[in-house]
Amino acid sequence: MSNRRKIENGALALSIFGAILIVPPLLNVFNVEVLIFGAPLIIIYLFSLWILLIIATFFLSRHLSDSPTLEQNNDSFEADDIEGEN
Amino acid sequence: MLSANFVIFIAVAYIFLLFILAYFSDRSQKMGKKSFLNSPLVYTLSISVYCTSWTFYGAVGSAARNGLEFLAIYLGPTLVFVGWWFILRKLVRVGREQRITSIADLLSSRFGKSNRLGVLVTLIAVIGTTPYIALQLKAITNSIQVISASGNSSAISGFGDGTLALGIAALMALFTIFFGTRNVDANEQHHGVVAAIAFEAIVKLVAFIAVGIFVVFFVGGGVGNIFAKANEAGIDIYRADSFGPRWIAILFLSAAAILCLPRQFQITVVENANEGHLRTAGWAFPAYLFLMSLFTIPIALYGLTALPEGSNPDMFVLTLPLAEGNTLLALFAFIGGFSSATSMIIIATIALSIMISNHIVMPIALRSSENLGTEDGRGVTRLLLTSRRVSIIFVLFLGFLYFWFSGNSDALASMGLIAFAGVAQFLPSMIAALYWREASVNGAIWATFIGFLVWAWTLFLPSFENSSQAVANLISEGPFGLEFLRPQALFGMSNMDPLVHSVFWSVLLNVVTLIVVSLFTKQSSLERIQANMFVDVFSLKKTGQAELVRGSATANDLMFVAQRVLGGKRAYEIFEGFAKQSGVKREELIVTSEFISRLEKELAGTIGAASAHVVLSKVLSGGEVSLEEVMQIADETQQVIEYSQRLEQTTKKLRATAKELKQANESLTQLDKQKDDFLSKVSHEVRTPMTSIRSFSEILLTHDDIGDEQRNKFVSTINQESKRLTNLLDEILDLNALEKGERIWVNRLVNGEEILERTINICSPIAMQKNVLLKRGAKASNDNINAEPDRLAQVYINIITNAIKYNDAKDPIITISSMSKAGFYIVDIADNGSGIAKQDAELIFEKFSRGRRTQGGDDGGLGLGLAISREIIDKMSGSLELIETNNSGACFRVKIPLTKEE
Numbered sequence: 001m002s003n004r005r006k007i008e009n010g011a012l013a014l015s016i017f018g019a020i021l022i023v024p025p026l027l028n029v030f031n032v033e034v035l036i037f038g039a040p041l042i043i044i045y046l047f048s049l050w051i052l053l054i055i056a057t058f059f060l061s062r063h064l065s066d067s068p069t070l071e072q073n074n075d076s077f078e079a080d081d082i083e084g085e086n
Numbered sequence: 087m088l089s090a091n092f093v094i095f096i097a098v099a100y101i102f103l104l105f106i107l108a109y110f111s112d113r114s115q116k117m118g119k120k121s122f123l124n125s126p127l128v129y130t131l132s133i134s135v136y137c138t139s140w141t142f143y144g145a146v147g148s149a150a151r152n153g154l155e156f157l158a159i160y161l162g163p164t165l166v167f168v169g170w171w172f173i174l175r176k177l178v179r180v181g182r183e184q185r186i187t188s189i190a191d192l193l194s195s196r197f198g199k200s201n202r203l204g205v206l207v208t209l210i211a212v213i214g215t216t217p218y219i220a221l222q223l224k225a226i227t228n229s230i231q232v233i234s235a236s237g238n239s240s241a242i243s244g245f246g247d248g249t250l251a252l253g254i255a256a257l258m259a260l261f262t263i264f265f266g267t268r269n270v271d272a273n274e275q276h277h278g279v280v281a282a283i284a285f286e287a288i289v290k291l292v293a294f295i296a297v298g299i300f301v302v303f304f305v306g307g308g309v310g311n312i313f314a315k316a317n318e319a320g321i322d323i324y325r326a327d328s329f330g331p332r333w334i335a336i337l338f339l340s341a342a343a344i345l346c347l348p349r350q351f352q353i354t355v356v357e358n359a360n361e362g363h364l365r366t367a368g369w370a371f372p373a374y375l376f377l378m379s380l381f382t383i384p385i386a387l388y389g390l391t392a393l394p395e396g397s398n399p400d401m402f403v404l405t406l407p408l409a410e411g412n413t414l415l416a417l418f419a420f421i422g423g424f425s426s427a428t429s430m431i432i433i434a435t436i437a438l439s440i441m442i443s444n445h446i447v448m449p450i451a452l453r454s455s456e457n458l459g460t461e462d463g464r465g466v467t468r469l470l471l472t473s474r475r476v477s478i479i480f481v482l483f484l485g486f487l488y489f490w491f492s493g494n495s496d497a498l499a500s501m502g503l504i505a506f507a508g509v510a511q512f513l514p515s516m517i518a519a520l521y522w523r524e525a526s527v528n529g530a531i532w533a534t535f536i537g538f539l540v541w542a543w544t545l546f547l548p549s550f551e552n553s554s555q556a557v558a559n560l561i562s563e564g565p566f567g568l569e570f571l572r573p574q575a576l577f578g579m580s581n582m583d584p585l586v587h588s589v590f591w592s593v594l595l596n597v598v599t600l601i602v603v604s605l606f607t608k609q610s611s612l613e614r615i616q617a618n619m620f621v622d623v624f625s626l627k628k629t630g631q632a633e634l635v636r637g638s639a640t641a642n643d644l645m646f647v648a649q650r651v652l653g654g655k656r657a658y659e660i661f662e663g664f665a666k667q668s669g670v671k672r673e674e675l676i677v678t679s680e681f682i683s684r685l686e687k688e689l690a691g692t693i694g695a696a697s698a699h700v701v702l703s704k705v706l707s708g709g710e711v712s713l714e715e716v717m718q719i720a721d722e723t724q725q726v727i728e729y730s731q732r733l734e735q736t737t738k739k740l741r742a743t744a745k746e747l748k749q750a751n752e753s754l755t756q757l758d759k760q761k762d763d764f765l766s767k768v769s770h771e772v773r774t775p776m777t778s779i780r781s782f783s784e785i786l787l788t789h790d791d792i793g794d795e796q797r798n799k800f801v802s803t804i805n806q807e808s809k810r811l812t813n814l815l816d817e818i819l820d821l822n823a824l825e826k827g828e829r830i831w832v833n834r835l836v837n838g839e840e841i842l843e844r845t846i847n848i849c850s851p852i853a854m855q856k857n858v859l860l861k862r863g864a865k866a867s868n869d870n871i872n873a874e875p876d877r878l879a880q881v882y883i884n885i886i887t888n889a890i891k892y893n894d895a896k897d898p899i900i901t902i903s904s905m906s907k908a909g910f911y912i913v914d915i916a917d918n919g920s921g922i923a924k925q926d927a928e929l930i931f932e933k934f935s936r937g938r939r940t941q942g943g944d945d946g947g948l949g950l951g952l953a954i955s956r957e958i959i960d961k962m963s964g965s966l967e968l969i970e971t972n973n974s975g976a977c978f979r980v981k982i983p984l985t986k987e988e
Contacts (some may be wrong), residue, residue: 003426015169022161023337024329033324038310040324043383046157050376051163057168058369064171 007063014060018053020045088413090234094250097424098419101257104282104428108265112278123281124359131284132353133371134291136163136344137378138218139225139427140502142290143400145379149947150399153328155336156382161376162340170368173345174354176520178364185691189351189512190398190441195533195695196519196620197527198613202694204445206531207512210538211301211348211441212481214508215434217501220487222494224425225250228271233408233420234403251489258431262482266436267474275357280431282352286425293422296415297403298381303460305410306388316387331586339503339589342510348437349430356437431482432823439477444694447473452700466650470693491551500929504545507589511537514597518604523617529604536598542572547590557936577602610978612699641675644685647701651689660688663857764933771814775807782807800907817950821933824957831961835985838869838878840910842904845882849890853900858890863903863914871911871982872960878982881955881966885915885978893919895975909983914969916977927968 020026030045037044111123141159141635148156152264186192190211194204227247265278306312316323344350358364389402397405403423407416451469511534518525550557564572574584609617640663648657664681665672674682682702689698782800786792791799798906846860853860889900895918904913922930933953952966959966964982971977 011169011171012269015165015172018165022165023334027329027333031324035313038308038313040313042154042324042328046154047159047376047380050161050451050693051370053164053168054369054376057170057372061170061365061368080760082434 004064007060011057011060013065014053014056018049021049088234088417090230093230093234093417093420096228096421097254098257098346100421100424101261101428104285105261105264107285108261108278108282111281112265112268113818114936122279122815124362126360127370128280128284129360129363130367130370130374132280133350133367134287134374134378135283135349135353135429135433137290137375137426137501138346138430139222139229139423140218142294142423142426143225143229143403144502145382146386146389146402147398149382150390150402153322154383155328155333156658157379158333159340160379162337162601163344164339164344165337167368167371168420170364170428173517174368175361176363176623177242177345177516178358179356179521179619181358182361183623184619184695185588185687187444188437188441189346189348189695190445191529191690191694191696192351192355192722193512193515193519194445195690196616197515197525197530198610198616199696199699200443200527200531200694201700203527203531203534204441204694205449206534206538208438208441208445208938210508210511210534211590212438213542215438216481216484216488216851217492218505218954219431219434220489221501222431223255223485223489226254226403226424226427227251229420229423231707232404233416248490252486255431255486256362257983258428258435259479261428261477262432262478265470266432266439266478275359279816280353280357281435283429283433284575286429287374290422290426290429291374293418293425293919294378294403295381297407297419297422298385298708299668300410300412300415301406302381302384305392305406309384312384312391313392319391321387323391330583335583335586335589336503338593338773339506340967342513343506346509346516347506348441348509349433352433352437352440353684360576371397394925397836398573418688429483429834435478435481437472442477442480443470443473443698444697447477448693448697449700452697459795466693467653497687500549503585504549507545507585507592508538508541511541511592512590514593514600518600519620521621522604523606523621524609525600525617526607526609527613528607529600529602532603533596534601536594536599540576540592540595541588544576544591545584547574548584564912568620579685585619598974620914639838641677644677644682648685648689651692651698651701656688660685702790737955742977768814768818772811775811775814778803779807779811814950817954821950821954821957824954824961833872833874835870835877836873836878838871838873838913838982839866839904840869841873841875841878842882842902845886847904849883849886852887853890856890856898857892858898858900860886861899861901863901864905866904866906866911868906868984870985871962873982876956877958878962881958881980882913884917884951885980889915889917889919893917893975894920906984908926909984910964910981912982913980914977915980916973917975918970918973921956921974922968922976930968931966938956 027042032043034041091899113906115123125820132873141156145156145159171605180186181192183194184195190204193207194200197203227250230250261280265282266276267277302309302312313323331372345352354367385402385406386399388400389397389406393402393405393409403419404416407413407419448470451473514537515525515530515534517532523765547557548561551561552558561573564570569575570577574587575582576587579587582590624871645657648660651657652660661672661675664684665675667677668675670676686695686698686702689701692698693701784806785799786800840855850860886900886902890898893900897918899918902913903916904911906912931952933950959980959982962982964980966980967979969977969979
């Protein structure tokens with residue numbers, strides 16, 4: 001698997017995990033009456049998760065690129081990643 | 087306290103500022119300056135048109151009433167932008183390649199340039215957006231009332247609410263007409279407007295954060311303090327009930343809205359100047375939303391505890407600074423709210439006006455006039471601009487009417503989510519447009535229509551419950567007493583949240599219809615072509631095919647049409663550009679299918695795909711070939727190209743196989759040659775002794791007069807040669823057996839040192855005979871190995887005798903040392919002779935090869951010794967090799983793995 005593919009898959013995984021982490025039942029794990037720095041845990045949880053998603057996207061986006069790499073050309077031709085030339 | 091007049095003056099001045107900003111941005115863009123206007127930052131900021139006054143004021147209200155629910159409205163879009171690489175990127179790419187002008191155009195273009203679908207989407211968008219615009223107007227009038235503290239909602243220093251809203255709507259219309267329809271752009275981009283929107287994005291963010299910091303750190307005494315006080319006041323700060331189906335429904339709706347809202351589509355896709363900007367927006371837009379919502383909860387909680395009971399939570403952003411006597415901050419907050427309302431109004435109106443003019447006005451105009459306004463060269467352009475201006479006024483007036491009639495009811499408050507649910511009906515078709523090749527136009531039309539009907543019945547209609555008795559009756563009893571059709575309890579699903587209920591039914595029926603109808607209907611050729619263009623947007627290579635369209639319109643006919651729609655200058659540029667590309671003069675331009683499809687795209691960028699298609703069809707239908715056929719040709723070309731690509735791939739595979747076969751053949755040839763070599767060497771080795779045996783025996787046979795002494799000598803020579811022959815054959819058999827693994831081989835636990843000592847003892851007489859000094863070097867500490875002792879001794883003897891035999895030094899010395907290292911028992915046998923040339927290092931282990939230095943002088947060696955030795959050591963899982971040392975001579979190393987003592 002080429003490096004580019006890995007980053008692409010990482011980006012997909014990030015969106016999926018992000019979606020799973022902000023819906024019940026996982027969300028309800030943090031929905032308890034606990035205060036952290038004076039604020040309810042669930043609020044701290046949601047905002048920290050949010051900022052982590054932003055940071056992760058920031059780093060992933062820098063490596064997601066359109067230009068096909070050399071390894072990628074060796075992939076089977078069913079692969080849907082032969083980019084158009086602009 | 088501020089006077090209402092002053093506040094209104096500030097608002098008007100703010101709009102005036104926007105005018106100036108937009109004007110100068112437009113001008114700098116026209117002059118072709120590479121300004122910061124084209125930066126990803128401006129793009130990201132303009133996307134924040136998502137945050138309207140509904141979120142600016144309403145988020146705090148929502149947080150006060152429903153706890154964390156407001157966060158879902160920001161988290162949905164966050165997820166979409168985090169995954170920008172997958173949906174947004176494709177959407178933007180398709181939008182650019184196909185010159186998409188609106189979401190209606192996107193769906194219409196993908197589904198065979200269907201105008202019916204375009205009209206349907208446009209109508210839904212207008213119905214969903216108008217109340218939303220009304221909501222903005224209401225937010226503006228409300229905020230002016232609050233900040234000027236008139237208290238009396240019916241009169242603000244002589245203005246009525248309505249007059250005020252009308253005035254603002256008129257100003258907005260003026261701005262939008264001025265900057266949104268200055269010209270019919272080649273790709274519907276409005277740089278001045280985008281610059282103004284980006285500026286407004288900064289204003290609202292800074293205003294909200296300023297209020298947040300003021301509340302939390304200046305009057306609230308820190309976040310912890312605010313939560314503690316709220317808890318004391320009996321407010322449930324945990325809101326354990328926040329996360330249920332409603333939370334998920336809102337996440338889904340907001341994620342859909344960021345893609346499907348006409349204004350978001352306009353900004354994200356149509357106004358996108360560079361696909362790379364998404365890279366920044368992917369994280370920066372979520373960051374914007376993050377900052378925008380950071381202070382919402384503290385403001386809401388502090389407002390609930392500090393302000394008198396019954397205060398409107400929607401206005402906390404204004405009333406909190408006012409209550410603390412900070413009028414300047416309140417005014418700033420007002421401008422923030424005002425800017426979030428105006429930015430939404432501006433973009434939504436532009437998006438709707440493009441949709442109305444391209445999908446409703448243009449098709450009608452095209453149908454009614456046979457010859458595209460021949461009396462005036464700029465007919466279509468003028469028609470477009472006029473229809474857009476009228477549309478803008480129409481949309482804003484509609485919004486105003488909505489506001490006017492529902493002004494004092496609370497029907498508007500919930501309009502935000504209702505609008506989200508309405509445009510979410512575009513989502514299934516939009517996703518199918520990008521990823522599902524089989525989705526057909528009938529599927530999309532019916533799916534959107536049914537989704538829309540269900541939405542209107544279950545969500546939009548019930549929003550009038552409080553203002554209309556008829557609606558209230560309908561909700562409680564169902565139409566004509568049919569209980570199972572009650573809007574908020576379809577088929578008896580009565581215990582659900584109305585929003586969740588509506589989203590569930592509308593989206594479910596929408597998706598099911600899309601799939602079922604698509605599977606049961608056939609796509610036209612145009613649909614199929616467009617489907618491929620959309621779904622394969624990343625993999626399609628641009629066709630360089632120049633197909634001559636037989637008997638169709640001439641370039642002049644097309645030029646005529648292009649001038650009407652695009653204006654003379656732009657049409658001229660396109661034709662000139664294409665002529666240059668195909669290497670002919672503009673006058674000699676030949677109409678190819680490629681050119682027609684390119685021209686159609688250019689036209690689509692101005693009047694939408696469906697209309698462009700109709701226009702060109704009209705021109706081309708005069709000839710023998712219809713546009714459908716042209717597209718057919720293009721499709722066939724596409725198929726041929728795909729086929730040839732596949733062929734190319736197959737050829738590549740065949741080539742690889744051929745290469746492998748060639749390699750196999752080469753190695754077989756090599757083996758064959760080795761076999762021949764071996765045979766010839768063996769024959770040679772056998773022949774020498776045979777010859778001498780034969781000649782001596784012949785002498786003995788023919789000469790009877792040989793003396794006894796002579797005869798004995800001859801016989802012993804024959805005997806010697808026979809021995810040598812036997813040895814040779816033995817060795818060959820031995821080697822052969824070793825290689826084939828025929829001989830039973832038993833390794834057992836032995837002491838390597840013992841065997842080595844024995845070998846040295848055997849060899850020392852030979853060494854003495856040749857005056858060679860056998861020296862014993864270091865000894866191994868551990869020598870437990872698994873080996874065949876006699877065979878191992880054979881290897882040592884072979885190497886040592888070789889060393890004795892070939893040592894050409896003056897004072898020949900052979901050093902034998904052993905050690906145990908890294909799990910191996912190692913024996914080095916080194917001499918001080920002239921060594922073995924590097925190129926021979928591997929060769930000496932080959933059969934019948936002797937070191938070069940011995941060539942010529944035959945000394946009885948057969949050249950099989952080292953080959954056999956290597957074979958033997960292999961059987962003991964060890965290795966035999968020639969290693970490099972600092973000394974001149976050769977050094978052989980025998981390496982055998984140590985066994986663990988049990």
